[in-house]
Amino acid sequence: MAIPGPARDLVGYGRNRPTGEWPGGARLAVNVVINYEEGSERSLAAGDPDQETSTEWGSYPFGEERNLAMETMYEYGSRVGIWRILEQLDRFDADATFFACAVAVEANPELAAAIAQSRHDVVCHGYRWEEVFRLSEAEEREHMRMAVSSLTTSLGRRPLGWYCRYGPSVHTRRLVVEEGGFLFDCDAYNDDVPYYVTVGDRRHLVVPYSPDTNDFRFWQQSGPATGGQFFEYLRDAFDFLYQESRDHLKLMSVGLHPRIIGRPGRIVSLTRFLDYVQGKKEAAILTRTELAQWWLQHHPAEDGP
Numbered sequence: 001m002a003i004p005g006p007a008r009d010l011v012g013y014g015r016n017r018p019t020g021e022w023p024g025g026a027r028l029a030v031n032v033v034i035n036y037e038e039g040s041e042r043s044l045a046a047g048d049p050d051q052e053t054s055t056e057w058g059s060y061p062f063g064e065e066r067n068l069a070m071e072t073m074y075e076y077g078s079r080v081g082i083w084r085i086l087e088q089l090d091r092f093d094a095d096a097t098f099f100a101c102a103v104a105v106e107a108n109p110e111l112a113a114a115i116a117q118s119r120h121d122v123v124c125h126g127y128r129w130e131e132v133f134r135l136s137e138a139e140e141r142e143h144m145r146m147a148v149s150s151l152t153t154s155l156g157r158r159p160l161g162w163y164c165r166y167g168p169s170v171h172t173r174r175l176v177v178e179e180g181g182f183l184f185d186c187d188a189y190n191d192d193v194p195y196y197v198t199v200g201d202r203r204h205l206v207v208p209y210s211p212d213t214n215d216f217r218f219w220q221q222s223g224p225a226t227g228g229q230f231f232e233y234l235r236d237a238f239d240f241l242y243q244e245s246r247d248h249l250k251l252m253s254v255g256l257h258p259r260i261i262g263r264p265g266r267i268v269s270l271t272r273f274l275d276y277v278q279g280k281k282e283a284a285i286l287t288r289t290e291l292a293q294w295w296l297q298h299h300p301a302e303d304g305p
Helices: 068-091 102-106 109-116 137-155 172-179 215-219 227-244 267-278 288-298
Strands: 028-036 097-100 121-124 195-199 202-206 250-256 283-285
Touching: 028 068, 028 227, 028 288, 068 109, 068 267, 097 102, 102 109, 102 137, 109 137, 121 137, 121 288, 137 172, 172 195, 172 202, 202 288, 215 227, 215 250, 227 250, 227 267, 267 283
Parallel strands: 028 097, 028 250, 028 283, 097 121
Antiparallel strands: 195 202
16 A cells, blocks of 8 residues: 655656756856764664664664764764864865754854854754654654754754755655745755755755765765775766756765764865866855755746656
């Protein structure tokens, strides 16, 4: 029996891809995403009934005892990795988007202050780094409310976009629209450019994300072994999208995690990629909210598929 929820769209734009330009006349937009989750992950220390199993050593179940190795691997991201990433972004004067978990930002006031004083964008990544499809609808609604309230307090501005861990529930997009303050969500992996969906009586913007151009692959057995290999994959993806963008608009998302890309042997891949992108005249590094606001203005809902 089929489970009720959003209707699938297997067609999208088809061959009628959107044309035009991004801000600054770019034809390919690159969005660097920092998934800031450290301190909001599942752990016995936080009172959770289980704990994260993903580590530098692959999936590592640990039973009913605290996995202190896992905890400190995540702490590396908040103590060291995030600052290493920000230093590289500053070096290239590049603005990124934080997919920020509210509890993680609360736990690092120094970072909260740095984000608040920067041009970096913030998308709400949940109250904690939790799988919202495991929550009841009422719980998910309340956690969304708490997340927005917390991030607004921590950063002095509310997030305008939403992205949850891994995948949304069948309720998520409707709750995002009902909340009333979000311009877009990123809970989809099915396109290279933004698009609209109908939610109730509203047209709602989706700015899709990418699972492959993502440093989480380092923690997967099939992923890259070196920073150089990750850079080569990012470069190849960029080059192909750059070529395609001669005919229609393209968006490339690059997903980063401080505990992963922030390691010294991997950060070089980000440095090399930022340098490579900035050498291309018709590409621009833009934040996700910039992209959404531009799309809403220049590609209104009635123009979507």
